[in-house]
Amino acid sequence: MGTSNHTERILEGGPAVDPHLRRGPRGFPLLPGGYGRSTYYTGAPSPYAIRGEGYRVWDDRGHELIDANNNFTSLIHGNAQPEITEAATKAIASGASWGIPNLYEWELADLLLSRLPALDQVRFANSGTEAVMSAIRIARASTGRERVIVTQGGYHGTSEVALVPGGPSYTRGVTRGVINDVTSVPLNDIEFLRQAIEAAPDSYAAIILDLLPNRAGLLSISEEFVREARRLATRYGIVLIIDETISLRLGYGGLSREYGVDPDLLTTGKLIGGGFPVGAIVGLAALMAEVDPTRPGSLPHGGTFSGNPVSMAAGAVALRLYPEDEVKRLNQLGDLTRDAVNSRILEAGWEVRGRGSLLRAVPAGATKVDEATQHRLWWATYERGLLGSPANLLSLSTPMDESIAAEIGDRLTEAVLKVAQDSPRS
Numbered sequence: 001m002g003t004s005n006h007t008e009r010i011l012e013g014g015p016a017v018d019p020h021l022r023r024g025p026r027g028f029p030l031l032p033g034g035y036g037r038s039t040y041y042t043g044a045p046s047p048y049a050i051r052g053e054g055y056r057v058w059d060d061r062g063h064e065l066i067d068a069n070n071n072f073t074s075l076i077h078g079n080a081q082p083e084i085t086e087a088a089t090k091a092i093a094s095g096a097s098w099g100i101p102n103l104y105e106w107e108l109a110d111l112l113l114s115r116l117p118a119l120d121q122v123r124f125a126n127s128g129t130e131a132v133m134s135a136i137r138i139a140r141a142s143t144g145r146e147r148v149i150v151t152q153g154g155y156h157g158t159s160e161v162a163l164v165p166g167g168p169s170y171t172r173g174v175t176r177g178v179i180n181d182v183t184s185v186p187l188n189d190i191e192f193l194r195q196a197i198e199a200a201p202d203s204y205a206a207i208i209l210d211l212l213p214n215r216a217g218l219l220s221i222s223e224e225f226v227r228e229a230r231r232l233a234t235r236y237g238i239v240l241i242i243d244e245t246i247s248l249r250l251g252y253g254g255l256s257r258e259y260g261v262d263p264d265l266l267t268t269g270k271l272i273g274g275g276f277p278v279g280a281i282v283g284l285a286a287l288m289a290e291v292d293p294t295r296p297g298s299l300p301h302g303g304t305f306s307g308n309p310v311s312m313a314a315g316a317v318a319l320r321l322y323p324e325d326e327v328k329r330l331n332q333l334g335d336l337t338r339d340a341v342n343s344r345i346l347e348a349g350w351e352v353r354g355r356g357s358l359l360r361a362v363p364a365g366a367t368k369v370d371e372a373t374q375h376r377l378w379w380a381t382y383e384r385g386l387l388g389s390p391a392n393l394l395s396l397s398t399p400m401d402e403s404i405a406a407e408i409g410d411r412l413t414e415a416v417l418k419v420a421q422d423s424p425r426s
């Protein structure tokens with residue numbers, strides 16, 4: 001065997017140098033802070049993944065973990081689902097990506113629209129962040145207005161507008177102009193929403209809603225709030241964007257259909273790429289015309305890898321393998337898990353929130369959880385063989401059944417009780 005690089009040594013199971021210790025030519029860690037994404041950060045050097053299969057992931061420290069992180073909810077079918085792997089491999093072997101359209105784009109668009117029959121057209125991007133950025137630009141271009149309404153605690157990725165609801169710690173580096181163009185409405189405060197819009201209805205281009213904001217501890221937006229946002233948007237010619245990057249999995253037609261509210265533009269990503277980079281704007285034809293290149297003066301929208309055949313082919317299989325009865329089954333598994341854990345942690349001052357297949361344990365009643373507590377719980381779950389997101393968001397995947405859900409419930413309960421015991425709330 002010749003000289004193999006670090007990654008090859010790991011894959012061969014041989015000893016590897018901890019990558020956190022590896023330095024670049026000028027002496028710095030290869031990745032800032034040792035991380036390729038800030039969102040991986042869990043307060044101490046993280047393990048790294050070696051391999052995944054179904055609902056399991058193995059890491060460099062020899063742990064076998066139940067994967068309820070699922071790459072931040074995007075792996076609806078778990079790791080390396082065979083039919084998705086086959087579709088992606090076939091697309092890669094056919095050329096991976098081209099500079100002219102490919103058939104898979106139409107296929108995925110068709111599948112998405114069949115689930116979202118109130119909307120007309122799809123444009124693909126590479127991430128939820130990009131989809132939201134473009135949706136806001138479409139809304140601004142079509143209304144000729146600039147201001148945007150968001151809800152506090154809503155997460156819409158890391159574009160500049162999307163950072164504003166996170167507050168001052170998120171908006172360093174964002175211009176005053178962008179900050180001033182965004183109105184953050186307290187979650188479920190209908191009166192605040194109404195007054196903000198009615199004070200200057202002609203200034204608002206868009207209302208953007210995340211129906212299950214993870215940054216607010218996975219509290220749901222109330223149906224009354226969403227219906228009022230719909231009513232005000234229609235009345236004042238504002239574009240209603242519902243960001244279903246994370247929540248599309250919760251209903252066959254996304255969470256907005258479960259609420260009985262149709263947006264003008266819906267943004268999504270994650271599961272619709274089958275585990276590969278993706279984002280999508282799905283919208284009414286009158287709005288999507290803004291990015292129709294056959295129309296003079298249309299908005300520039302591209303992306304070298306937007307609609308790439310690998311993401312499109314994998315995403316099409318992922319959607320086909322997630323029919324209505326699977327959506328229901330997975331949501332019921334989530335409900336069972338939530339009930340089982342809640343009955344054992346409420347007394348310790350914690351609760352599990354969420355909806356359907358998305359769960360998160362938080363101190364009871366919290367609308368914001370400090371990072372140190374999130375990280376303590378992350379390590380406590382990790383040590384018990386359960387992998388969540390650093391903010392403790394857990395998502396179920398279709399390879400899971402009742403026994404795995406029960407196992408997740410047991411491991412989560414133990415971890416929460418350990419954290420509660422170590423740092424009791426006053």
Ligand SMILES: Cc1ncc(COP(=O)(O)O)c(C=O)c1O
Nearest residue numbers: 127128129155156157245246269
């Ligand atoms: C509601 C919502 N919008 C947008 C995003 C950003 O998506 P991405 O990470 O693909 O850029 C996320 C990511 O978690 C999300 O949950």
